[in-house]
Amino acid sequence: MAAPRRRRARAQAFDTTTTFVNVHGHRRAYRMCGSGPALLLLHGIGDSSASWVPLLRPLAERFTVIAPDLLGHGESDKPRADYSVGAFANGMRDLLDVLGIDRATVVGHSLGGGVAAQMAYQHPTRVERLVLVASGGVAREVNPVLRLAATPLADLGLPLLRFGPLKLGAMGLIELLRRSGTDLGRDAEELSQVLDALPDVAARGAFSRTLQSVVDWRGQVVTMLDRSYLTEAMPVLVVWGAHDAVIPVAHAQVAHDAMPGSRLEIFPDAGHFPHHQDPERFLELLLDFVDGSDAMRFERDRWRRLLRDGRDGANRVQWPTAPDDGQGVPSLDDLAHGHGNVVAVPS
DSSP states (O other), rough: OHHHHHHHHHHHTSSOOOOEEETTEEEEEEEOOOSSSSSEEEEEETTTTTGGGGHHHHHHTTTTEEEEEOOOOSSSSOSSSSOOOHHHHHHHHHHHHHOOOOEEEEEEEEEEHHHHHHHHHHOOTTTTEEEEEOOSSSSSSSHHHHHTSSSHHHHHGGGGGSSHHHHHHHHHHHHHHHTTTOOGGHHHHHHHHHHHTTTSSHHHHHHHHHHHHHTTTEEEEEEOGGGGGGTSSSSSSEEETTTTTTSHHHHHHHHHHSSSTTTEEETTTOOOHHHHHHHHHHHHHHHHHHSSSSSOOOOOHHHHHHHHHHHGOOSEEESSSSOOOOOOOOHHHHHHOOOTTTTTTOO
C-alpha cells in the first residue's frame, strides 16, 4: 500500500496552472507539466484544458503533458478568426513548435478528436499515436440540440442567455435531465459548464463559429472516414461511452472499422465524457495503449503509396463514384445499407 501513496504524493508536486504564450499575435493558454515523451490532450467544443486536469498529475509522472485551451476556448483569445478543424490542427502544430516539441501522442475528445485526426492527416510527422475519445468527425449523426445551435436561429437565441432568468431556466432544464436519469443527463455537469460561458459575447461568438464549421441543421459536415486509411501504420485507440447522447456510440465501431489495426474500448456506464466518468480506467487504458504500441515513424514512400492506392485499396468503407446527394457526410444508415455516398465492404 505504501507505493501508491508515494505515487500520489509525488504527483501532487506537478504544477497544472495555466500558462500563456502568443502565437500569431493571439494569446494561447495551456497547461504543461511532467517530463518524458510528449502527450497532447485536446478538449471538446465549449470546453477547456480544465477538462483534463484530474488526469494531468498522474500522466505527468511519465510524460510531458500539454493541455491547451483551443483558440476561442477557455482562457485563450477569442478573435473573429478561422475556427475550422484544419485551422485548429495547424494551431496545435505551431504551439508544439513554440514549446520545442517535435512529436507527440495526441489525445482528442469530441471536437478535439476531430482536430487530433486532422492533425495526423495534415502533419503526420508530428503525431506518434492517436487516441479518439467520443470523437467528432465520423458520421453525420449528432445531438439535435447542436444541430439547432448551428442554425442562424441560434444566433438570435444564444444572446438571450445573458439575461439571468433565461440562463437559470436553461440550467434548471439541465438539472432536470440529470435527475431524470437520461443519457444526456449523465453529462449534466459538463453541459452546465459550457452553458455558463455562453453569455460572454466573445465566447459565444467563438462557440458559434466553431460549431458552424463542423455541424449544420442536418448534422456533422466533416468526416475523417475518407482519409482514415492513412492511419495504416499509426497506433490508434478509439474510446467511447455506451450512453453517449451527443455523438452515438455506433460511431465508435465505424471509426474502428475504418482504421486498420485500431483498438476499440467502450465504457459501459459512461456518456460523452468517459475520461470524466471513469478516470481510473481511462488512465490505465491510455498507459497500456502507449506501452503496448510503437510510435509511428513517418515514411514518405509509404505515405505516397497509400495516397496512390487510395481508400478503396486499404479500407472496409468505400465511396463509389455515384453523384453526391447533397448530404456530404454519410449517416449510419448510409454506412449500414450502402445508400448515398457509401458502400459497406465486408472485411
